[in-house]
Amino acid sequence: MTVAAVRSDAKDWLLADIDGETATFALATPGDRPSIHNMRRYPTRDFPTATDAFIAYARDAHIHLSPRDCALVVSGPLHGDTIRVARCPWVLTLQGLGHILGRPPLAVNDSAVKSWANLAQDEGEHRLIGGAGSTDFNAPGRWATINFENGLGASLLVRRPGERLSLFDGEIGHTGFSPRGESETALHAALQKLKRGATWELALLAQPGDPIWIAAGLSPDRRTADRMRATMLGSFAGGVVLALGGWNGVFLYGIPRSLLANGDCLAAFNAAFEDRTAYRSEVRRTPRWTVAMDRVNLVGAARMLARSIGKT
Structure with missing residues (x-):
């Protein structure tokens, strides 16, 4: 798992789940039991890069991207700064996303994020x-x-x-x-x-x-x-x-x-x-x-951020 420094502020957290064919975004209310809202899905084929998809969500959700704490879920292994997403032509870099978010996102693959979702035992x-x-x-x-x-x-x-x-x-x-x-x-x-x-x-x-x-x-x-x-x-x-x-x-x-x-x-x-x-x-x-569990990757991503920011 790739871990970046994450800070807390009054803004909702940004959650991004890129599974290959689809990029799903949502916001989460900060806290030990984050509440997920404003979820939107986009076909990855509609955007030349991940950055374009992030910008489209920010426009549709009426939010500013920077500065914002973000958890990123991807299908594929994580090693170093560069991420190649399975079943998708995008190549992401954590530092590159950090330029539009104000700080690098916290990244995890789509299998490991289920472990964090287990913390939400009241869901699913x-x-x-x-x-x-x-x-x-x-x-x-x-x-x-x-x-x-x-x-x-x-x-x-x-x-x-x-x-x-x-x-x-x-x-x-x-x-x-x-x-x-x-x-x-x-x-x-x-x-x-x-x-x-x-x-x-x-x-x-x-x-x-x-x-x-x-x-x-x-x-x-x-x-x-x-x-x-x-x-x-x-x-x-x-x-x-x-x-x-x-x-x-x-x-x-x-x-x-x-x-x-x-x-x-x-x-x-x-x-x-x-x-x-x-x-x-x-x-x-x-x-x-x-x-x-519905929205399991987003639930896990939010709990991962809560753990990183808090004392879970």
């Missing part, structure tokens, strides 16, 4: 699907978040005794897919051949009817394909808990909400999640939730 719907326990982000702990929609990513919120919350994220969805059983092994081989690499993201994004199934010598119906994807998701999620140490819980956003609403798929997910050769009892106890 959280469904406990396995394990046991509740969540208290004011107490020391480690909470993993998985974002599975157009891609696959994971992040971790950590609070150590006497310290503030910290976020850790990476691109774990692009690590190597570890197959179990004949069907997954066949899928792995097909991905290696056709995609030049078998990652967790590529495996889990294989929808029913995808040519990759035929290449793997498989022709599953939707029910079978969904159960297989639920099993693979459980393997991945359990591995995330082990790799990141997310013992206090894992939150799943996006496709898992509908995929795991099916009882057979949920059973397959939990069986694979808990199937560990080491730390089985710890993984089994780890609570896991599916989450549905």
Whole structure:
């Protein structure tokens, strides 16, 4: 995560969520529980640069851009000052945006921002699907978040005794897919051949009817394909808990909400999640939730700003 110095003033915070095809902007009332308002969406194809989109929103929302605290959510990895947004021709620089905002924005990718959205437990719907326990982000702990929609990513919120919350994220969805059983092994081989690499993201994004199934010598119906994807998701999620140490819980956003609403798929997910050769009892106890939340990236961006400015 790229962090810039953020200061507080009486102005509403600016939130920007650029997911590739769409740029969404909104304002948030400063505070520990920021209220989001004045949301507008724009097709990125309508603007040659991100700066033009920011200026258009400022005009439509009747605000001045500078000076203003801003949180920026992007689809794609963050490394250094330059940001290349997935599925979008824009190339952003934090310093460049800082020229029109009066200060560089606080930036986070679209997977990691879901971790910050978890702080808004009064928003959205959280469904406990396995394990046991509740969540208290004011107490020391480690909470993993998985974002599975157009891609696959994971992040971790950590609070150590006497310290503030910290976020850790990476691109774990692009690590190597570890197959179990004949069907997954066949899928792995097909991905290696056709995609030049078998990652967790590529495996889990294989929808029913995808040519990759035929290449793997498989022709599953939707029910079978969904159960297989639920099993693979459980393997991945359990591995995330082990790799990141997310013992206090894992939150799943996006496709898992509908995929795991099916009882057979949920059973397959939990069986694979808990199937560990080491730390089985710890993984089994780890609570896991599916989450549905409107404007989740904006909610997370606002909570991230509140944390940066305040003492969360």
